[in-house]
Amino acid sequence: MKKILLLFWVLFCTISTWATQRSTGEALEIARSFFARYPATRSVDDIRLVAISGDLLKSASTRSVSNEPAFYVYNHGQSAYVIVSGDDRMKPVLGYSDKGAFVTDNLPPNIQSWLESYNAVHTALVNGEQAIKEPRLLTRAVFPETVDPMLGEINWNQDAPYNNACPIVQGNRCVTGCVATAMAMILKYHEYPVKGKGTYSYKISSGLECSFDYGNTTFSWDKMLPQYVSGSYTTEQANAVAELMYACGVAVDMEYSPSSSGAYSFKVGQALIDYFGYDENLGYVCRQYFTSEEWMNMIKTELSEGRPVLYNGASKDVGHEFVFDGYDAQDMIHVNWGWGGSNNGYFEVVSLDPSSPGIGGGTNLGGGFIYQQGMLIGLEPPTASSSYTSHFYLSKLEVNKKEIAKGESFDLTVTKLYNMSTKFQNGQLALIAEKGGKQLALWNVSLGNVNTNYGSEGQTFSNITISNDLVDGTYALYLATKDMRETAWSRVRSGYGFESQFTLTVTGNKCILTPFTGNLTLQEDLDGSVEILHNLYSGRKGDFKMILSNRNMTNDFYGLAGVVFITTDEKPQIISFTGYTQLELKPGTNNKEVIISGNLISNLTETSTDIPVGDYYICPGVRWGEYVYGIGDNLVTVTVNRAYGSPSLVVEDVRLEKNQIQVGEKLKLLAYLSLSGAGNVYDKTLMAAIFTVGQSSTSNIHYAEIFIEKDHPLDFEMEFDPQIDEGSYTVNLYKPELLGGYDGNKPLCRLDFSVGSATSIEDEVTDKEGMIIYQQPVEDVLYIRTSNTAKMISVYNLAGQQMIQQKESADNPTKEYSIPVAGLPSGCYIVVLQSTDGKAYRNKFMKR
Structure with a gap:
């Protein structure tokens, strides 16, 4: 790909204790490596040094006391050049172009200004100033190795009896909504409050009014069961959990529906404060405004301090709210999905992809709840030890002058400044210059009170100046907020690549502001x-x-x-x-x-x-x-x-790989698909529906996308976890009709199958709770953690045949084990662990 001139401001990494000046030879090696990455400049025969910083910058104010080069400029023939930094505390490549050689005579003013800026930063480094880096969120550095799932046996859902108090719309009882169920499980964990606060009412889109009297409601925590199994609970126990669920739903303006009730996640935090009396310092944060390290540290801080995390994400289908309640030694998070225990397990935060989503969770084609992630932090009953942190975000920060003198006024334009967290009280907005961890407010203005998800689309502030007292150096220049409860300024956040702060270089009376978009350089990294x-x-x-x-x-x-x-x-x-x-x-x-x-x-x-x-x-x-x-x-x-016509789908040789499977085993449907009629391409979604024998309706639905070209038939395979118990079943396969939707009276096929119990190998094992599998389905390696030291680990298929046996060393204090399973076919397996004290543990896992 052709590249245009890229002279980008450098984001510096942390200072090395042994920071050194780059020699000419080291700089040449960096230039060679850089040019070698691109086909047009891969030859290293024509690379030559054409300038160093001292040749191009004559001003005494931009020279360091050491007189060492701030940068080196290398040409690749007449076709390209690269600027290499002179100090290993700066990023190696400062700028480059493949549109011609670097010409040292008559530099354009903008290039001259950029090079002076680089040189000023180098001067600050050599003279002992700390390199600038993006300010990071301060979090705990040391955590417990693991946190066991805190919700334990609490596995609630959205249907009966949980929704018994929810409104009836068009003759059908509405489900609770995932936000209400996730809230309720965490409230049950804390068993707080005894009574709520105040009252609230609103109307859903159908015009039906929903209301709840929190102040006059005493929650019956002792009556609520961790799980509700049909026929095993009393009316009093059902009413207790249904009342809590409805209280949660009303508090967040739940839009009730019989099939899928929904609410906005950002409303939960303030609702918990206003109606349930939770700690007023809790906050809501969005994933895209934090680094991966910061985000994981925040999660682990919450869980290690005994606070289950209310978490939200969206798939390509739908949004969902659920609970993080533990983590393991590999930073896999334990998720309670709020589907009655279904799909609960350990997942990576970046791939929250349950195999069979429950009520309101969309389809198996959603790709996981990886979009628009956010969470509540500090969710606990009132405590004197908590502290408030404000969390604002913006999309752009602009100044009308990039070079100014101290005391000279300039304008600051802020675009899309919003409060992502709970209510901001009597606070201020400031422009902060930070160096060495010290914050200096150059300017501030009152923001007053700002509610959740409120702010400004755009605003320009005038007559801002840089104080004459600001000493020479390089600073991070950014916006920050401070609520009346805070003692320090909190940096306003933005996503990757947004110009939301500046690097401020001060040399004498001269101040240079350079846009800064983060610690990552797009084209270089x-x-x-x-x-x-x-x-x-x-x-x-x-x-x-x-x-x-x-x-x-x-x-x-x-x-x-x-x-x-x-x-x-x-x-x-x-x-x-x-x-x-x-x-x-x-x-x-x-x-x-x-x-x-x-x-x-x-x-x-x-x-x-x-x-x-x-x-x-x-x-x-x-x-x-x-x-x-x-x-x-x-x-x-x-x-x-060009796609033309509407070809017909021809389905032949439809069959199940196995007509009898075991509980927990996947079902695989096979067929030969082709096209007939006028048309050259067919890209639709097939649907498989599982019915109990004699049943005429079902919610057990699974989908598979297909793409078929004319004259290119497809050997179709659809594999999924049917999530069913022992019994006899039928699976019907459907294609979408011309006007959309699926006609239950027109299945492409009906295939019978049965589900039996797992083999007796399970009954030979004494304890299945002492072994945890990190994430399912498993791909190449099975990771497990146990409560005891392992002597032998074996893997069996559901027919009882041993597939893998692996001896383990007794010298393993972590009790963490990994078993290679890449060679196993896809399906359901049983892992059995024999411990050094003679006990046995077992668990099932799915191999992808």
């Missing part, structure tokens, strides 16, 4: 490639494989990544960001494979239309600030074809 997995058709589904890397060894990327479509004309334009998914690339990630799908739509143009037929370039892309950028060096040329 992120790399990738993409390939198509089948022919592409306008407006239809495309499937792609991306290979992505993060070369930065200290900072992660968290954001949206997808495939960028670029026109091939004289003025190329990005017209589509296709199949984008939420992605985390940890520091040093190399060649991470990501499979994505998305319809070929021009979604970056003024109107959303099908991508026109024709040739395009494609490459991986990421959302960086307000815009989408391509990454990587290679553009792939693809053709978008």
